[in-house]
Amino acid sequence: MVDVILGLQWGDEGKGKIVDFFAPRYDIIARFQGGPNAGHTLYVNDKKVVLHQIPSGIFHDKTTNLIGNGVVLDPITFKKECESVASFGVDYKKNLLISQRAHLIIPTHRALDKASEVSKGNEKIGSTLKGIGPAYMDKTGRNGLRVGDLLDKNFTTQYIRLRLKHQKLLDGLNFHEDISDWEEEFFEALEFMRQFKIVNGEYYINNKISEGKKVLAEGAQGSMLDVDFGTFPFVTSSNTISAGVCTGLGVAPQQIRDVIGVSKAYCTRVGSGPFPTELNDPTGEELRKTGSEFGATTGRPRRCGWIDLVALKFACMINGVTKIVMTKADVLDAFEELKVCTAYNIDGESTDEIPFQMNRVNIEPQLQTFAGWKTDTTSLKNYNNLPQRMIEYVEFINKYLKVNITYISNGPGRDQLVENV
């Protein structure tokens, strides 16, 4: 049996905290896509940790953490992350496995990411510049190197061949960067990675499922950044939706039970691209300040706006969401009034569907106003004790989406989660 936790918006919904909370209920936590572009924040003994590639179950002694084949793995970041979790006393070698089919991000992938963004000028994606796009291009272009290749005696030859290919592309883009320091670090990190259990992830996970073990698949980014269904071309390069679990881990669709979608009580986006409910005003600034909306990976300020139910409904549809976790509800505690987008006005027509090219049409969000609850909710534990106006807000969303908000997160801490059963 596999349950999934994934983001329903443009990433940073609080997936890390939620996975960490649910982890004790599962035997295996498995990342199925993305790479070091992700930044999943957890609080362990009140200390903040940001994970990029290591699954968010790593702080639980009894869970195994698998980096699935759908992930693109940067060895340098991986080594740093391992060192960071070790400082919490985690014996990562014991319960961290890597799929042999996961693709490697090599230093020239990062250079290519930069070169591509520079060449786009004002049209740039706002990539995290971690080499994600180029690494996935080498996967689908059938050139990439995989973790399993590390055990091949010809690895260095294969690496040099790929680097040469990249160098030609970089020359074509007239982009020159000295990668010698990165390369040294990269080879050190590869040595470090060779000590890990490199497994055949698909057999591993399916054997465990046959034994009755429970798997939690952890998504990175969010559904509106999905390469097929997101706001293309302002997306990431992987399938962030529930279908990505099948290809990113090698599990069949009928193994998937719950798809738990995580959404903020409002909305944020980092990087370029359309964002119909964005607030470029003091209210947007207040959301950013109250919600500490700065990127966990790049530190960039996140763009902020009201919750977008048109986009959320779309995300529920393409993922088959069975339960919703609404995070950062406490960030709205002090607001006088709140707004919710229920439809888009495009060229005088109202629609509740996502248009083909969101960035080529002028979208005016139709907003419904709610009175704020003006109550500190951060210590509340019971759904029935939540302020009535907060319950009204939640129930309006449930009704619109036809999927229930089953958990409300009211603070970054592990124990700040209110269940509505």
Ligand code: GDP
């Ligand atoms: P992820 O990428 O989806 O894991 O999310 P990030 O870690 O990038 O961003 C979420 C941020 O919100 C982190 O700083 C979390 O500590 C914080 N956070 C998560 N849930 C809550 C919540 O319910 N309330 C508040 N105030 N902060 C939260």
Ligand code: IMO
């Ligand atoms: P988590 O897992 C928010 C955004 C980037 C950029 C676009 C493409 O923490 O939710 P990429 O580096 O993939 O080429 O960037 O996607 N992006 C994210 N935004 N959260 C993330 O991950 C993101 N990963 C990528 O800002 O707009």
Ligand code: MG
């Ligand atoms: Mg994040």
